[in-house]
Structures are given as C-alpha cells and as structure tokens.
Amino acid sequence: MVVRTSSSPSTPASAPEVAPARALERLREASPLTQCITNAVVTNFTANALLALGAAPAMCDIPDEAGMFAGIAGGVLVNLGTPTSEQRDAAREAVAVGTPWVLDPVAVGALPVRTALAHELLEARPAIIRGNASEILALAGAGAGGRGVDATDASEDALDAARSLATRTGGTVAVSGETDLIVDATRTARVPGGSALLTKVTGGGCALGAAMAAFAAIAEPFDAALAASAVWAVASERAASGSRGPGSFAVAFLDELAAIQPADLEGRAELA
Amino acid sequence: MVVRTSSSPSTPASAPEVAPARALERLREASPLTQCITNAVVTNFTANALLALGAAPAMCDIPDEAGMFAGIAGGVLVNLGTPTSEQRDAAREAVAVGTPWVLDPVAVGALPVRTALAHELLEARPAIIRGNASEILALAGAGAGGRGVDATDASEDALDAARSLATRTGGTVAVSGETDLIVDATRTARVPGGSALLTKVTGGGCALGAAMAAFAAIAEPFDAALAASAVWAVASERAASGSRGPGSFAVAFLDELAAIQPADLEGRAELA
Amino acid sequence: MVVRTSSSPSTPASAPEVAPARALERLREASPLTQCITNAVVTNFTANALLALGAAPAMCDIPDEAGMFAGIAGGVLVNLGTPTSEQRDAAREAVAVGTPWVLDPVAVGALPVRTALAHELLEARPAIIRGNASEILALAGAGAGGRGVDATDASEDALDAARSLATRTGGTVAVSGETDLIVDATRTARVPGGSALLTKVTGGGCALGAAMAAFAAIAEPFDAALAASAVWAVASERAASGSRGPGSFAVAFLDELAAIQPADLEGRAELA
Numbered sequence: 001m002v003v004r005t006s007s008s009p010s011t012p013a014s015a016p017e018v019a020p021a022r023a024l025e026r027l028r029e030a031s032p033l034t035q036c037i038t039n040a041v042v043t044n045f046t047a048n049a050l051l052a053l054g055a056a057p058a059m060c061d062i063p064d065e066a067g068m069f070a071g072i073a074g075g076v077l078v079n080l081g082t083p084t085s086e087q088r089d090a091a092r093e094a095v096a097v098g099t100p101w102v103l104d105p106v107a108v109g110a111l112p113v114r115t116a117l118a119h120e121l122l123e124a125r126p127a128i129i130r131g132n133a134s135e136i137l138a139l140a141g142a143g144a145g146g147r148g149v150d151a152t153d154a155s156e157d158a159l160d161a162a163r164s165l166a167t168r169t170g171g172t173v174a175v176s177g178e179t180d181l182i183v184d185a186t187r188t189a190r191v192p193g194g195s196a197l198l199t200k201v202t203g204g205g206c207a208l209g210a211a212m213a214a215f216a217a218i219a220e221p222f223d224a225a226l227a228a229s230a231v232w233a234v235a236s237e238r239a240a241s242g243s244r245g246p247g248s249f250a251v252a253f254l255d256e257l258a259a260i261q262p263a264d265l266e267g268r269a270e271l272a
Numbered sequence: 273m274v275v276r277t278s279s280s281p282s283t284p285a286s287a288p289e290v291a292p293a294r295a296l297e298r299l300r301e302a303s304p305l306t307q308c309i310t311n312a313v314v315t316n317f318t319a320n321a322l323l324a325l326g327a328a329p330a331m332c333d334i335p336d337e338a339g340m341f342a343g344i345a346g347g348v349l350v351n352l353g354t355p356t357s358e359q360r361d362a363a364r365e366a367v368a369v370g371t372p373w374v375l376d377p378v379a380v381g382a383l384p385v386r387t388a389l390a391h392e393l394l395e396a397r398p399a400i401i402r403g404n405a406s407e408i409l410a411l412a413g414a415g416a417g418g419r420g421v422d423a424t425d426a427s428e429d430a431l432d433a434a435r436s437l438a439t440r441t442g443g444t445v446a447v448s449g450e451t452d453l454i455v456d457a458t459r460t461a462r463v464p465g466g467s468a469l470l471t472k473v474t475g476g477g478c479a480l481g482a483a484m485a486a487f488a489a490i491a492e493p494f495d496a497a498l499a500a501s502a503v504w505a506v507a508s509e510r511a512a513s514g515s516r517g518p519g520s521f522a523v524a525f526l527d528e529l530a531a532i533q534p535a536d537l538e539g540r541a542e543l544a
Numbered sequence: 545m546v547v548r549t550s551s552s553p554s555t556p557a558s559a560p561e562v563a564p565a566r567a568l569e570r571l572r573e574a575s576p577l578t579q580c581i582t583n584a585v586v587t588n589f590t591a592n593a594l595l596a597l598g599a600a601p602a603m604c605d606i607p608d609e610a611g612m613f614a615g616i617a618g619g620v621l622v623n624l625g626t627p628t629s630e631q632r633d634a635a636r637e638a639v640a641v642g643t644p645w646v647l648d649p650v651a652v653g654a655l656p657v658r659t660a661l662a663h664e665l666l667e668a669r670p671a672i673i674r675g676n677a678s679e680i681l682a683l684a685g686a687g688a689g690g691r692g693v694d695a696t697d698a699s700e701d702a703l704d705a706a707r708s709l710a711t712r713t714g715g716t717v718a719v720s721g722e723t724d725l726i727v728d729a730t731r732t733a734r735v736p737g738g739s740a741l742l743t744k745v746t747g748g749g750c751a752l753g754a755a756m757a758a759f760a761a762i763a764e765p766f767d768a769a770l771a772a773s774a775v776w777a778v779a780s781e782r783a784a785s786g787s788r789g790p791g792s793f794a795v796a797f798l799d800e801l802a803a804i805q806p807a808d809l810e811g812r813a814e815l816a
Contacts, residue, residue: 041315041331043585047746052790057746059585059626065655082331084358086628111337200530202319202329246324247526254791258744313587313603354603356630379602383609472802474591474601518596519798
C-alpha cells in the first residue's frame with residue numbers, strides 16, 4: 001500500500017497538509033463526535049468501525065434532532081443506502097448546519113428518490129463525496145449508475161467526473177476501488193493496496209465514508225479522505241492475512257482498526 | 273445431511289431439475305442481484321450471507337424505488353419481521369413486477385399488520401414461501417402462529433398446510449426446522465442435518481430466505497429452495513464444528529458460506 | 545467482579561430477593577419472550593445477546609402490533625437511540641400494557657424529540673431505567689445530558705439523581721459505568737468489574753438494557769437489574785481475556801453469554 005499524490009497538470013505536486021499518520025494521532029486525541037445518517041444495513045458495522053478507530057459515533061438521524069446534533073458533531077456522514085422519508089429530512093437538516101459533511105451517494109443514478117436527494121444535497125457542498133466509480137460518474141452526470149451498490153466501472157474511469165464534482169463543490173471526491181482516487185479541484189492522490197475481502201463485507205465502503213467524516217473533524221477534507229483511505233488499506237491488508245473468509249475478516253478488520261498506529265501509515269505515503 | 277426428495281402419492285418421484293451442486297455453480301457464475309426488503313434486525317447478516325454465498329445483495333426497500341429495482345433484480349425477498357409503513361409499500365411495489373420473489377412471513381398469525389399484509393401479498397404469488405412450521409400453519413389458516421419468531425410446531429406438522437399454500441400460489445413452500453421441508457403442489461423434499469446453533473443466531477432463517485431469492489434468480493423455485501437449504505445445512509454443520517458458541521458460530525458460518533464448493537453438496541442429495 | 549449491596553441510611557441492608565445465580569437459572573428455564581423496541585444500530589447485537597443468554601427476543605416495534613405483542617411478552621425494552629415516528633408510537637402502545645418494561649433513555653437531555661418522549665413515557669412507570677450517568681442526570685433534571693451516547697459523568701455522580709428517579713417511578717434505576725449502580729427507593733447495589741472493551745462495541749449497554757427486560761420477566765426489577773449487570777461483568781471480563789480487539793471481543797462476549805453458568809455468579813454477589 002503506497003499513497004501517491006500527483007498534481008493535476010496545472011498545479012505543482014504537493015504533500016497533504018496533514019499526513020495520514022498525523023491525522024490519525026489527532027483523531028485519537030480528539031475522539032471526534034461523528035454523526036452518521038446512514039443505511040440500516042451497515043449502521044452497526046459503521047459504529048463499531050468508528051469506535052475501533054477512536055472516534056465517537058452517534059447515529060442521530062431523525063428530523064428535529066439531526067440538525068441540532070450536527071451543530072455539536074465534528075463531522076457528519078450522509079449515506080443514501082436506505083433513505084427513508086425521515087432520514088431524508090434529517091439529512092436536509094444536518095447538511096444545512098455548516099459542519100463538514102461527507103456524502104455517500106449509494107446506488108445513485110439508477111434510483112430516483114436518492115438521485116433527486118443527492119442532487120439537492122450537493123447544493124450544501126459536501127466536504128467530501130465518497131462513492132465507487134459508477135456512483136461518482138452518475139452523480140457527475142456522466143454515467144447511468146452501477147448495478148445497485150456494485151461498481152461496474154474502474155475508479156480511474158471516474159477521474160474526470162470526480163474532478164468535475166470537486167470543482168463544483170469546492171470539496172474533495174474519493175473514488176473507492178482497487179486503487180482509491182482522492183481528488184480535489186487541483187490535486188490527485190491514489191491509495192492502492194487494501195484487500196478485496198472488504199468488498200465481501202457489507203459496509204466496508206460505507207464505513208470508510210464514516211471514517212472520512214471523523215477525520216474531517218480534525219483535518220482538511222483532502223487530507224481527511226487520504227488518511228481514512230490509508231487506514232482502510234493498511235487495516236484491511238492486515239485483517240486479510242489471518243482470515244479464513246469474509247466473516248472472520250470483518251472481525252479482524254475491527255481489531256486492526258483499533259490496533260493500527262500512526263507509524264504504520266508513515267512509510268506508505270509517497271508523493272508522485 | 274442428506275437431501276431426500278419424495279413424490280406425493282399422486283406423482284412419480286423426480287429429481288430436481290437443477291441439483292443443488294449445479295445451482296451453486298450457476299449462482300457463483302451469475303452473482304444474481306438480490307433485492308431484500310427485510311427486517312432491521314437481520315439486514316446486515318443477510319447482506320453478508322449473500323455476499324459470502326456469491327450473490328449481490330441490495331437492500332432497496334423504500335417506495336418509488338423498490339418496484340423499479342425489482343425490475344433489474346434477479347430475485348426479491350420480502351421478509352415481514354419489522355414491517356414499517358414504508359417497507360409495506362415497498363413490498364407491494366416490488367412483488368407486482370414479476371421477478372421471482374420469496375415471502376418470509378415472520379411471526380404471521382399473531383400480529384395483525386403483517387398478517388394482513390402477508391395475505392395481500394399472497395395474491396402476487398410468491399415463487400417461494402419460507403417460514404417455520406408455526407408461520408406456515410398460520411399463513412395457511414391452520415394455526416394461530418407461534419410465539420413471535422419462535423416455532424412452536426415441528427416442521428412435519430406443517431406438511432399439509434405447506435402443500436395447500438403451494439397449490440394455491442403455484443409455487444414452493446419451505447418449512448424450516450430440525451428437518452427442512454421443501455414442498456410444491458406435487459413434490460416433497462426433506463433436508464435434515466444442519467446445526468441447532470443456527471437458531472441461536474438471529475437471522476439464520478431470514479438469511480436462508482434471502483438465499484432462496486438469490487437461487488430463484490438462476491433456478492426454478494423448488495430447486496432454488498432445495499439448493500439454499502442444502503447449502504445452509506452443510507455450512508452450518510461445518511461452522512458448528514469449530515465454534516465455541518453462537519458468536520463464533522455466526523462468524524464461521526459466513527466463512528463456510530464463502531468456502532463451500534458445489535462438490536460439497538454432491539453426495540448429500542438423495543432421492544427418496 | 546463483586547456485587548455489593550448496601551442499604552440507604554434509612555433501611556437495613558438486605559439481600560436481593562432472587563440472587564443473580566438463581567435469576568439466571570430461572571431465565572434459562574423460562575426463556576422469556578422479550579420485546580425490544582430499540583435502535584437500528586444495535587438491534588442485531590441485542591437480539592444475539594438475548595439469544596445467547598437464553599431469552600427469546602422479538603423486535604416488534606410498529607404501531608398496531610407493539611401493544612398487542614407487549615401483552616404476550618414477559619419483558620419489554622424501550623430504547624430511544626434512533627426513535628423514528630413509528631417507534632415512538634409503538635413505544636407508547638407497549639408501555640401502556642402493564643408488562644414490566646425497561647427504559648433506556650439514550651442521549652436524553654441533549655436532543656428534544658427523545659427527551660420529550662422519555663418524560664412522557666416515565667408516566668407509565670418503567671420497572672427499570674438503565675442509562676449512563678449523564679443520561680440519568682439529564683432524565684432526573686439534574687444535568688444537561690452527555691455528548692450523544694457518551695457519558696461525561698461518573699456513575700457515582702448520578703446516585704442522587706438515580707434515587708430520585710427510582711422514588712418517583714417506584715422502580716429501579718441502573719447507572720452503567722466503570723462500576724454499575726443499581727438503585728431503588730431504598731436499596732443500592734454496586735457491580736464493579738467488567739471490561740472497558742464493552743464501551744468499544746456499539747450496543748454493549750443497549751443490550752444490557754434488553755437483558756434487564758428479560759430478567760424482569762422472571763424476577764423483581766431490582767433483582768433483574770442486578771442479575772443482568774452481574775452477567776455482563778462476568779461475561780465481558782472473560783471475553784476480554786482472549787480478545788485481540790473490539791471485533792473479536794464482541795464475538796467472544798456472545799460466546800461467553802451462552803457459556804456462563806449460574807455458579808459463575810455465585811461468589812461474586814456480596815452484601816455490603
């Protein structure tokens with residue numbers, strides 16, 4: 001797992017302001033309150049992943065509470081996986097507050113309710129958008145969306161779409177795949193590595209979006225997305241090495257999230 | 273674990289069209305998109321079980337999306353465990369589409385909202401109905417339902433009720449228990465074996481219903497139900513052998529679902 | 545882990561009517577039907593914890609069913625972690641029935657919807673209120689609530705608030721923390737021990753509330769709360785001893801809940 005950061009043609013290469021190792025230190029010191037408005041499938045795994053990482057998750061997702069809670073949270077995740085009517089209203093409240101927030105547009109493109117909501121929420125400028133290539137392409141208007149939650153495109157195919165979205169929101173866009181892409185208006189980082197077993201556990205990507213929201217409480221969006229992706233890559237590789245299958249992998253992944261140390265991320269971040 | 277298929281008195285004994293081993297091969301090749309409208313308790317375990325098995329789960333369960341999604345899914349599960357108002361409408365949409373679908377009438381009989389919905393949905397002719405004996409008896413009008421999700425009847429007691437339901441829907445009825453019964457209008461198969469630890473993990477049966485929906489995407493309903501039951505029996509036996517209790521069993525069960533090979537099912541399917 | 549029971553100044557010290565060991569025996573014999581109206585994050589872990597313990601969980605949480613179900617359940621949990629509109633109505637139905645019920649006022653104080661509901665539900669006199677110190681202080685009107693689900697106060701700081709609530713409801717109040725406090729109008733017990741890893745698994749405390757509801761089906765509220773806390777302390781200590789982190793701890797905890805025997809609780813309950 002090597003993190004490479006390359007500049008876009010028009011800008012010089014630059015390191016992240018806060019490297020992943022330092023971001024992890026900060027996160028563990030601050031234990032940022034991280035609000036998750038997320039889907040019913042992954043809410044347990046997401047909360048456990050945040051706890052293991054060192055953040056303080058709170059799944060506050062009902063109207064008349066979500067906005068107020070976003071005011072005290074350090075970061076907010078809005079994941080559109082199972083967007084009930086109440087969650088949609090809660091999301092609208094939460095993103096209006098001004099706390100850095102992450103949009104995870106699960107299965108956007110193919111399905112009308114979440115697609116309309118995702119476009120509406122974009123106006124509130126997510127600090128980070130995290131999705132697979134099909135979702136990013138669809139959100140940028142450049143693709144039809146994947147097969148539900150499955151990406152049918154490679155992350156590199158979504159580079160232009162990610163840049164376009166990032167320019168529009170003024171934020172960062174993270175495209176998850178065999179190699180993760182982290183893009184803002186001018187910079188591009190790639191995080192290869194990680195384990196394919198993460199795609200065999202529901203919520204591997206959704207929890208990554210939540211981790212980005214936690215890191216966004218203590219670092220700039222680009223650095224937050226990079227740190228979360230680096231942690232995911234290292235922890236998933238380690239978890240995979242001792243696992244017998246997806247069940248034991250998911251358990252080991254939580255153990256590794258808790259065990260990972262800033263130094264484990266040090267040598268792995270390289271600029272291109 | 274031996275799968276025995278016996279004819280009803282009026283028909284000759286016959287093998288399944290697609291034996292469990294071949295069905296598992298097909299499922300792994302096709303990775304069928306499997307839509308689950310299921311209860312909040314088991315949605316995570318269900319998605320992980322489908323992923324481990326080789327299917328592609330999608331928990332699309334809100335109105336104005338569920339019907340559209342059912343049109344691209346290969347199989348659909350409707351599980352009535354925690355049927356919110358939005359899930360009830362989503363279920364109505366999804367079953368109207370014509371994609372093979374599985375009804376899991378959790379705790380039907382005792383509770384009025386789900387009981388009314390189950391009877392309404394029956395009109396849309398589920399390809400497979402999966403429940404415990406108490407639920408099948410209640411759905412067929414022959415019993416009062418169990419104690420919530422617990423069966424208070426043995427699966428064999430529900431044979432006539434299962435036949436009656438299968439005749440009425442033109443589909444297959446699977447009665448889960450110490451020995452699973454798989455029944456259509458003329459055929460009966462029994463799948464003994466498996467591990468009682470499955471009853472100590474929430475969602476063991478619910479995820480079996482989801483697996484039947486996945487298999488229904490690539491095989492006829494009777495064969496789909498048989499294949500899913502056979503996989504469950506083998507995987508649960510193997511998982512039990514190395515487990516210390518229900519926690520480690522659930523983890524091992526997911527590992528075994530991923531590890532199971534078609535040949536593991538071969539010698540275990542016998543016709544009576 | 546030693547359970548110490550001390551009298552309040554005005555009453556003589558007294559043993560619980562039913563000691564934890566005997567309560568666990570009774571629970572295993574009766575397998576009480578335990579209805580949980582609980583949050584989406586922990587519903588799976590809660591059901592699995594109850595199954596492992598020997599109870600029969602049922603997550604019946606929709607209007608027009610929840611009240612009816614409470615009539616056949618032995619104990620009811622109302623946990624306010626993610627209180628959707630339908631769950632709020634379901635809770636109102638369920639607590640009106642008269643079955644012993646447990647209130648878990650998650651994050652009460654800080655958030656208006658659940659705070660209003662908690663105060664409304666108090667009128668129906670919960671047999672047991674279980675929360676962390678911040679929640680108990682806030683519910684008693686003596687504090688502002690914690691940081692979402694995190695306690696920012698020590699359990700001992702909530703002793704007076706707990707006594708005040710217990711006096712008002714005529715029931716028992718359990719304050720979870722490094723040492724658990726169990727309080728009714730006149731008695732106080734303390735359950736030290738347990739593992740801090742429980743705070744790194746989402747739902748550790750929520751599932752404890754569910755266990756109290758299960759025990760309340762077969763013992764008086766004070767004894768039920770004491771038994772559940774003692775079981776949690778023993779099982780979490782044992783689970784922690786062989787765990788590599790929070791993921792493997794959660795799995796081991798379920799295994800230990802299933803393995804724990806009444807005798808394991810015997811020497812640990814001492815009166816002060």
